[in-house]
Structure formats: C-alpha cells, structure tokens
Amino acid sequence: MTVHYQVHTDVAVLTLDLPPVNSLGLAMRQALAAGLQRAQDEPQVQAIVLTGAGKAFSGGADITEFGHDAAFAEPNLHTLIAMVEGCSKPVVAALHSVCMGGGLELALACHYRMATPDCKLGLPEVKLGLLPGAGGTQRLPRALGVEPALNMIVSGEPVAAALLAQVPGQKLLTQLATSAATLLDEAVALARSVASVRPLPLVAALRARHPQGDAYFQFARNMVKGMAKHFPAPAKCVDAVQAATQQKITDGLATERDLFLQLMFTPESRALRHLFFAERAASKIPDVPANTPLRAIESVAVIGAGMMGGGIAMNFLNAGVPVKLLETKQEALERGVATIRKNYEGQLAKGKLTQDKYAQRMALLSTTLDYADLKDADLVIEAVFEDMAVKQAVFTQLDAVAKPGAILASNTSTLDLNQIAAFTQRPQDVVGLHFFSPANVMKLLEVVRGAKTANDVLATAMAVAKKIRKTAVLSGVCDGFIGNRMIERYSQQAGFLLDEGCTPEQVDKAAEQFGFAMGPFRMSDLAGNDIGWAIRKRRAIERPDIRYSKTADLLCEQGRFGQKTGAGWYDYLPGKRNAIPNADVVAMIAANRQAQGITPRQIADEEIVQRLVFSLVNEAAHILEEGIATKASDIDVVYIFGYGFPVHRGGPLCYANEVGLFNVVAAMQRFANNPLDDAAFWQPAPLLQRLVAEGKSF
Ligand code: NAD
Numbered sequence: 298m299t300v301h302y303q304v305h306t307d308v309a310v311l312t313l314d315l316p317p318v319n320s321l322g323l324a325m326r327q328a329l330a331a332g333l334q335r336a337q338d339e340p341q342v343q344a345i346v347l348t349g350a351g352k353a354f355s356g357g358a359d360i361t362e363f364g365h366d367a368a369f370a371e372p373n374l375h376t377l378i379a380m381v382e383g384c385s386k387p388v389v390a391a392l393h394s395v396c397m398g399g400g401l402e403l404a405l406a407c408h409y410r411m412a413t414p415d416c417k418l419g420l421p422e423v424k425l426g427l428l429p430g431a432g433g434t435q436r437l438p439r440a441l442g443v444e445p446a447l448n449m450i451v452s453g454e455p456v457a458a459a460l461l462a463q464v465p466g467q468k469l470l471t472q473l474a475t476s477a478a479t480l481l482d483e484a485v486a487l488a489r490s491v492a493s494v495r496p497l498p499l500v501a502a503l504r505a506r507h508p509q510g511d512a513y514f515q516f517a518r519n520m521v522k523g524m525a526k527h528f529p530a531p532a533k534c535v536d537a538v539q540a541a542t543q544q545k546i547t548d549g550l551a552t553e554r555d556l557f558l559q560l561m562f563t564p565e566s567r568a569l570r571h572l573f574f575a576e577r578a579a580s581k582i583p584d585v586p587a588n589t590p591l592r593a594i595e596s597v598a599v600i601g602a603g604m605m606g607g608g609i610a611m612n613f614l615n616a617g618v619p620v621k622l623l624e625t626k627q628e629a630l631e632r633g634v635a636t637i638r639k640n641y642e643g644q645l646a647k648g649k650l651t652q653d654k655y656a657q658r659m660a661l662l663s664t665t666l667d668y669a670d671l672k673d674a675d676l677v678i679e680a681v682f683e684d685m686a687v688k689q690a691v692f693t694q695l696d697a698v699a700k701p702g703a704i705l706a707s708n709t710s711t712l713d714l715n716q717i718a719a720f721t722q723r724p725q726d727v728v729g730l731h732f733f734s735p736a737n738v739m740k741l742l743e744v745v746r747g748a749k750t751a752n753d754v755l756a757t758a759m760a761v762a763k764k765i766r767k768t769a770v771l772s773g774v775c776d777g778f779i780g781n782r783m784i785e786r787y788s789q790q791a792g793f794l795l796d797e798g799c800t801p802e803q804v805d806k807a808a809e810q811f812g813f814a815m816g817p818f819r820m821s822d823l824a825g826n827d828i829g830w831a832i833r834k835r836r837a838i839e840r841p842d843i844r845y846s847k848t849a850d851l852l853c854e855q856g857r858f859g860q861k862t863g864a865g866w867y868d869y870l871p872g873k874r875n876a877i878p879n880a881d882v883v884a885m886i887a888a889n890r891q892a893q894g895i896t897p898r899q900i901a902d903e904e905i906v907q908r909l910v911f912s913l914v915n916e917a918a919h920i921l922e923e924g925i926a927t928k929a930s931d932i933d934v935v936y937i938f939g940y941g942f943p944v945h946r947g948g949p950l951c952y953a954n955e956v957g958l959f960n961v962v963a964a965m966q967r968f969a970n971n972p973l974d975d976a977a978f979w980q981p982a983p984l985l986q987r988l989v990a991e992g993k994s995f
Contacts, residue, residue, distance in 0.1 A: 300328035301350070302335060307343040308488045309336035310481065318356030319349045321374060321399045323367045325359075330372045330380060337385050344488035345384065347407060348391035348481060349400075354416070357398025360425070363561075363570060374399050374431040381406040382499055387491050391484035392416045393477050397455060402429060405436040408497045409471040411484050412458035418469075419455030425573060426530045426566030426945075430557030434537035435549040438505035440469040443513075443542060446505075450534045451521055468503060505541040514539045527812055527945040528565050564955050568947025572937060575930035575948070579770045580759045583927050589756040592702060594764075598623060598674035600691055602633020602664075605708055606680035608736025611637055612765040614658040615737075622664045623671060630664045637662065640737065668694045676761065678730055680708040688712060692720035692727075704754055706730040710781060711832070714747045714774045724749035728758050731778055732767075733939050734824075741939030742767040743778050768938045773925040780935045782920065783949075786912040788829060789978065791817035792846025794905060795886050797973050798897030801866040802878050807902035808909060812943025817909065818866035819876050820941070822859035826852060826866075844975050848886050857882070895973060907964050908974075913949040914961060918982035921995075929995035954994040962989050 301312040311332040313319035321329075329347075336345045349355055362368040372380070381388050381403065390396075390404040392412035397419050404410050404418075412418070420429040420437065428434055429450060438446040445464050449456060462470050472487060474480040507513050514535055521531035533556045540552040560566050581587065598621045599610045610620045614637075624630040641658065644650035671677055677695055681687050688707065695705055705727045707717050718724035729745025744758045755771065762769030772778040777785060794804050805816025821829060830853040836843055852866065859865035860874065867876035890897055917932045926932050933948020946952040953961050962981045969979035981989075988994065 298328075299325045300332045302332050304339070304342060305485050307341055307492070308346060308485045309339070309342045309344075310346045310348065310485065311336070312348050312350050313355055314350035316351055318353040318395065319351070319400070320356055320359040321377075321403070322359030322362055323370050326372045326374065326377050329377055333380055333384060333388075342386065343492035344387045344389065346389045346391050346481070346484045346488050347381075347403070348484065349393070353394045353400070354390070354392040354396040355400025355403065356395055357400045357421075358431075360570070360573070374402065378403060378406040378432055382501060384408075384497075387488060387494060387497055389471075389484050389488040389491075391474070391480050392418070392458065393474075393480055395419075395455070397421055398429065398433075399431055402431040402433045402436070405432065405440060405469075405500050408499065409487060409491060410469065411472045411474050411480070411487055412462075412470055413474045413477045413480055414457065414459035414462075416458040417455035418449075418458060418461060419453065420450050421453040421455070423451060423453040423530045423534055424569065426528060426563060426569040427560050428530060428534045428537055428553070428557055430553060432501075432550055432553065434534065434553050435505075435541045435546060436500045437469070438538050438541045439503040439546075440500045441467050443505055443507040443538065447517060447535065447538045450538060451517070451531050468500065501546040505538075507542055510542065527943065529563055530560050530566065533560055564947075565945045567955070568945055568951055571930070571947045571951045572933065572944065575934050576768055578928065579768060579931050579934045580763065582755055582759070582771050585752045585755050589753050591760050592675065592704060592753060592757045594618070594675045594704070594757065594761055596621070596674050596676075598671045598677045600624075600671075600677065600679045600695075601681035602630055602636075603680065605732060605734060605736050606678075607633050607636045607640075608734070608738070609678055609680055609708065609730075609732055610662065611640065611658075611737040612732075612767070614661050616765045617657075617661070618764075619661045619663070621670060621674065622662065623668065624664070624666065627666065630666070634662065634664060668698045671695070672698050672700055674699065674703055676704045676706065678706045678708060680732075683709060683711060685712055685716065688717050689720050692717055696721035696723065702726070704728060704757060706758070708732055710778075711776060714745050715749075718747045718749060725751040726754060728754050729772075729774075729778075730758060731772070733780075739939060740766075740768045741780070741935060742769045743772045743780065743935065743939075744769050745772050745774060745778060747774060768934060770931045770935050771927055773923070775920075775923070775925050779917075779920055779926050779932060780939050782925075783913045783916045783932075783936070784940060785832070786916045786978070787909055788817055788821065788849075789843075789845060789975075790908045790912045792849055793974055794900060794908065795848050796846045796890055796893065796895060797900060797971075798890070798895075799900055799905065800878070800883050800886065803900075804905055804909075805876075807905040810902060811906045811910070812946060814941030814943075821849075822865035822867060822869075822876065823874075825859050825861060827858045842977075844978070848889055851885055851889060852882065855885075908968060910949060910952065911961055911965055911968075912978070914953045915965065915979070915982050915985060917950055918985040918995075922982060922984040950995040958985060958989045958994055962986065 299315045303310045315325055336342045388407045389409040390407040393416050395417050401418055420433045422429045462473050474483045517535045525531045537553045537556050540549045596619045597613045599606045600623045602622045602624050613620045641655050645655055679691050681691055707729055714729045718727035727747055728750050731743035733739035733741050742762050759769050791804055801818035805819050808816035833845055857864045860869050863869050868879045920926050929950045933951050936942035936948050965979045965981050968974050969976040
C-alpha cells in the first residue's frame with residue numbers, strides 16, 4: 298500500500314507511505330490519483346488532506362525513473378498536479394519533516410498548505426543539473442515572491458517552514474502547525490473550515506512580479522554565471538522564473554517544460570545524476586550483504602600523531618568519538634596535540650566552531666606513550682612512518698594488546714596491506730583506511746580490503762566512514778590502490794608533455810580549463826615533488842621498464858620540492874599559494890629536451906587534456922578488470938572526491954563514456970604512434986578493447 302485512505306467524518310486523509318521518503322514513483326502516483334478520485338466520489342467527504350507517513354511528506358520524484366519510460370507513464374506528475382488543482386473539493390497539504398522537489402510541486406498545487414515549523418521545503422533539482430519540471434519554477438514565485446523563490450530554486454537548498462512563513466506577503470504556507478504531533482488534527486480542522494469556500498484558491502491564479510523586472514533578472518543571471526560556470530542549469534532556472542513573471546501560467550509551464558528537457562539531455566546533468574547514484578552505491582560492497590552485523594565503534598586509538606594522525610583523530614573528535622593518540626615520544630605527542638589545537642583555533646577564529654564545541658572535542662582527546670592503554674579501543678588506526686619495519690613493530694605490539702574483535706587499520710598509502718596483516722595473529726581484523734591529506738578536510742576514504750579481511754570489518758569500516766562524513770570506496774590491495782595508482786600514469790604523461798614542448802604552465806592551464814581544480818604541476822607542488830621522486834627511485838629498481846620524463850628528477854635535485862620549500866615547478870611567496878612561473882625551470886626543461894635531441898612542437902590543449910585524462914581511463918580499466926575496484930562508478934567517486942576531477946564531467950569513466958570508448962581508444966592509438974610518447978603506455982587495457990568491440994561503455 299503506497300497511499301492510505303481514511304475518512305475522518307467529513308474529511309478524507311490521504312497518507313503517502315513509501316519508505317524512506319514517500320517518493321513519487323509510478324505506483325505512488327497511481328495510488329494518489331485513485332485516492333483523489335475516491336474522495337471526490339464519496340458524498341460525505343467535504344475536503345481532503347494530503348500528508349506523508351514516516352520521515353517525510355515527500356522527498357520528491359523517484360530519480361531511479363529518470364531516463365526511463367516510468368518517469369513519463371501516466372498518471373505523470375503533471376497529470377497528478379492538474380488533478381489536485383482541478384479537484385472539486387478543497388485539498389490541504391499537511392507538511393512535516395521534508396517536502397522536496399516534486400513533493401513541493403505537488404503541495405503547491407493544493408489549495409491550502411500547512412507545515413510544522415521545522416519542516417524543510419526545497420527544490421533541489423539544480424543539484425542534479427536540472428530545474429524543477431513540474432511547475433515549481435512557475436508556482437513557487439507566485440506563492441512566495443520572486444526573489445526568495447529564485448534563491449531557493451538556484452541554490453537547491455531547503456528552507457525551514459518557520460522562516461518561509463515570515464516572508465512578507467507569502468501565500469506558500471496558509472498556516473504553521475503547532476507541532477508534528479498535532480499536524481494532522483490541525484490540518485483536518487483547517488480542511489473542515491474551508492470546506493465550503495468557492496472558488497478554490499489556486500497558486501496558479503496568483504501573479505509573480507518583481508519591481509525591477511529585467512534588471513533584477515540580468516543581475517541574477519550574472520551572479521549564477523560567476524558561481525556555476527561549468528553548469529547550465531542555474532541560468533536556465535533564472536530564465537524559467539523570469540517566465541513566471543512574464544507569461545500566463547499555461548505558457549510559463551510550457552517554457553519550464555522546454556527548459557527542463559533541454560537540461561535533461563546535457564552531459565552536465567547526466568554527470569551529476571551519475572554521481573548521485575555513484576556516491577550512494579560506493580558504500581555497497583557486492584559480496585558483503587547489506588544486513589551484515591556491524592562491530593560497535595565507540596572508542597578509537599590513533600598511532601602516530603604526525604600530519605595524517607592528527608587529521609584522522611580530528612574526524613572522530615568532530616563526530617563525538619573519544620580518541621587516544623599514541624606516539625613514541627612525549628614531544629611528538631605534544632606537537633600532535635598542538636597542531637590539532639591550532640586547527641580548531643583557526644576554525645574558532647573564522648566563526649566555524651563555537652567555544653563550547655571546541656572544548657567538547659578537546660575533552661574527547663587523550664594521549665599515551667604506552668600500548669597497554671589501547672586495550673579498550675574498538676578501532677585502532679595506524680599512521681606512523683611509511684616503512685615496513687616500523688609498521689611491523691606497531692602491528693606486533695597491537696596484536697599483543699588490542700582486545701579481541703578490535704579493528705586494526707593501517708593508513709599506509711604504498712605498502713602491502715596483506716604483509717601488514719600477517720604481522721598479526723588476526724588478519725581478518727586488519728583493514729586499510731587510506732585517508733587523504735589533509736585528513737580532516739578531504740572527503741575521500743579508500744577502504745582497503747586485505748586478502749583475509751572479514752566482511753563485518755568491511756561493513757563496519759563503511760559505517761564508520763559515514764559517521765565521520767567521508768565518502769568511502771572499496772579498493773583491493775595493489776600499489777597505490779585506486780587513486781594513486783591512476784594518478785601515477787597521469788603524472789607520467791604530464792612529464793612526457795614537457796619533454797615534447799609544453800611548459801608546466803601550459804599543461805596546468807589546459808587541465809584547469811577542462812575543469813580540474815589544479816593542473817598536474819600545481820598539484821605536485823602542493824603534495825610535494827619529493828613524494829613522486831621517492832616512488833620513481835623505488836620503481837627504477839622494481840620496474841626498470843617503466844619510462845618517466847627526467848625533468849621531475851632534475852627539479853628535485855635542485856631541492857625544488859614545491860610549496861613547502863617555496864619553489865617547485867613554480868615559485869611561491871612566503872605564506873602564499875599562487876604559482877608564479879619560473880624562467881629557470883622552463884629553461885631547465887628546454888635544456889633537457891635539447892639534450893635528448895627533441896625538437897619542441899606546439900601541443901594543442903585538446904591533446905594535452907586527452908593524454909592526461911585517457912591515461913587515467915586506461916589504468917582504471919586495468920583496475921576494474923583486476924577487481925581492485927568493484928565497479929566503474931567507484932573510480933569516478935575516487936577521482937571526484939579525492940583528486941579534484943571536474944564534477945560536471947562526472948569522473949574519468951563517466952567522461953570516457955560521454956566521449957565514446959571507440960573514440961577514446963582511437964585517440965590512444967594515435968598517441969601510441971607518437972615516437973616521443975610511449976607505445977606500451979597506450980596499449981589499451983583488455984577490458985577497454987572488449988567494451989569497444991561489444992559497443993558498450995563502462
Ligand atoms: P608523519 O611523518 O607526518 O607522521 C608520522 C608520525 O608517526 C610521526 O609523528 C612519528 O613520530 C610517528 N611514529 C613513527 N613511528 C612510530 C611508532 N613506532 N609508534 C608511534 N608513532 C610513531 O607522516 P604522515 O604523512 O602523517 O604519514 C603517516 C602514514 O600515513 C604513512 O603510512 C603514509 O604513507 C600515510 N599517508 C600519508 C599521506 C600524506 O599525504 N602525507 C596520505 C595518505 C596516507
């Protein structure tokens with residue numbers, strides 16, 4: 298049953314009931330249409346109340362229907378809205394908890410609306426690269442006023458009913474309910490009191506006006522262009538709301554429909570919808586059942602109070618979980634705690650944290666030099682030096698003191714997790730939790746599954762990630778896991794581009810134009826060029842067949858490690874992060890080119906971007922095929938949340954699908970024929986070849 302039908306003497310109450318959020322899929326729409334018809338047919342019913350069971354009035358459209366026939370199947374949302382507006386008896390919407398998207402559009406079609414003060418109302422479609430397509434852009438400005446409506450539509454942010462009720466002249470909310478407990482009774486009473494009012498009031502019959510008209514909309518258009526330059530939806534929202542002020546409701550609805558359909562087929566909207574599902578899918582592990590019992594995590598210990606350990610600890614303190622920090626020396630502990638304090642004080646100064654919260658968080662932090670103090674921890678996260686001997690010492694001691702069932706996690710970025718697990722007698726309890734720097738800020742967490750990691754440890758790790766507000770992705774064990782393994786290929790290409798004729802600035806600009814938060818050289822300067830240097834030295838021994846440009850090594854030999862030394866691919870002024878091109882670096886690159894007998898050529902931005910991005914795509918295909926990632930969308934999540942890949946492109950694999958895998962492989966073959974590039978590098982991964990042969994995408 299998706300809609301309950303109950304008659305309270307003379308008022309019919311239709312209750313949407315489809316957990317979790319009463320979304321308006323086909324079955325719900327059918328049941329609502331039937332309920333409305335029945336209420337009109339029954340003579341004792343004088344008025345109707347629409348409300349929602351559980352945690353929402355309605356969260357809106359069922360977005361799993363997007364792009365499928367079910368979304369348009371009758372009764373579609375438009376038809377349902379027309380039925381409500383044309384109902385022969387008054388309809389009162391009784392709103393609580395959340396009323397979003399299509400849910401709000403449905404409520405706007407009702408003759409009266411009542412809401413609990415804390416009910417959140419919003420039109421979040423813009424976050425999926427769309428605009429509200431069932432009258433929201435036409436009715437909300439009429440009901441609430443043009444400016445507040447446009448703000449809600451362009452931002453997609455929900456607003457509490459109590460605030461909306463204060464908007465001068467608003468007709469969105471007929472009345473605020475006293476509380477959730479009394480909402481239904483109050484709504485039934487309201488319905489009864491208006492049972493004989495005719496004609497029935499319609500939002501559609503109101504007028505939306507703005508005193509400054511054109512000037513205001515031009516201003517709004519400029520604003521959204523600046524704020525969301527890669528996204529077409531916000532500007533179209535402005536167009537739609539302007540139409541509400543200029544056109545009759547029927548014409549305005551047609552304009553809205555037109556704009557909605559234009560957006561529906563943009564790559565930006567496809568990317569955002571892809572990411573919406575990808576993020577939700579990331580925490581689901583194919584062979585770990587959703588009902589796997591979780592281990593309780595009520596206290597955490599962090600070993601190593603360095604750069605990563607401190608940030609990791611803060612995540613848990615922020616979530617209200619007590620943390621014990623362990624170090625080898627008192628000074629190191631004090632340094633670690635001081636850094637945490639400094640971070641919080643920075644937030645305090647910016648007004649992002651209250652004194653109270655700061656005190657609460659610091660009170661959850663304790664320190665120790667003694668492993669015996671870790672015996673009660675439910676989860677221990679190791680963040681000590683990246684050295685197998687040090688990891689061995691730590692895990693051997695942990696194994697001796699940790700309580701049975703405690704989860705033992707390592708934050709290693711490059712070492713073999715299976716070897717680390719083997720230092721203990723309980724490899725099933727060992728898991729990788731690969732945080733990204735700065736660990737208290739970056740959203741991404743790679744959960745690394747060792748050969749013996751137990752299912753309930755993985756399920757618990759995913760739940761812990763959620764608790765500390767990280768987006769977690771499962772990775773198998775390999776060098777670099779998903780993200781760093783891919784970025785190494787990308788950096789390799791960036792180096793080849795220098796050898797062939799580019800400057801770091803040209804490569805970075807092309808990547809940033811494409812939408813990357815930072816190009817490869819600015820990013821390397823931020824992360825520290827010495828990190829890649831160390832990896833290349835190791836590779837030279839393990840994998841002498843892998844080719845790198847020599848320029849990065851030459852740079853490091855000059856001590857240009859990046860922002861931390863004030864000099865890298867660029868120069869940096871003290872305390873500043875602006876990258877200033879350096880003529881000596883450019884000359885060094887040219888000299889190296891000359892020494893290799895390479896005649897530089899002009900390389901187009903398009904080639905730069907394709908070489909960078911398709912290097913990611915090819916490595917991703919290997920990662921998928923090897924089962925290191927369990928689904929393609931996980932790889933997109935890693936790149937969006939951990940590496941600044943442009944959101945409007947949906948991640949490297951979503952982008953490759955947009956380009957078409959046939960075209961991706963064709964470009965790779967062109968690059969392979971470039972004698973200055975690396976033919977082996979561009980050998981398409983078998984999975985990629987197979988997908989092209991079968992005409993499929995990732
Ligand atoms: P760091 O040098 O800043 O901190 C390491 C800390 O561990 C130091 O404070 C040190 O005193 C302490 N330590 C060393 N041996 C110890 C022991 N036996 N017992 C207790 N404490 C000990 O290093 P970091 O950058 O924080 O890296 C820590 C781990 O995180 C490494 O495994 C690294 O690969 C991984 N990691 C680093 C980054 C990054 O960007 N820095 C990102 C992801 C993962």
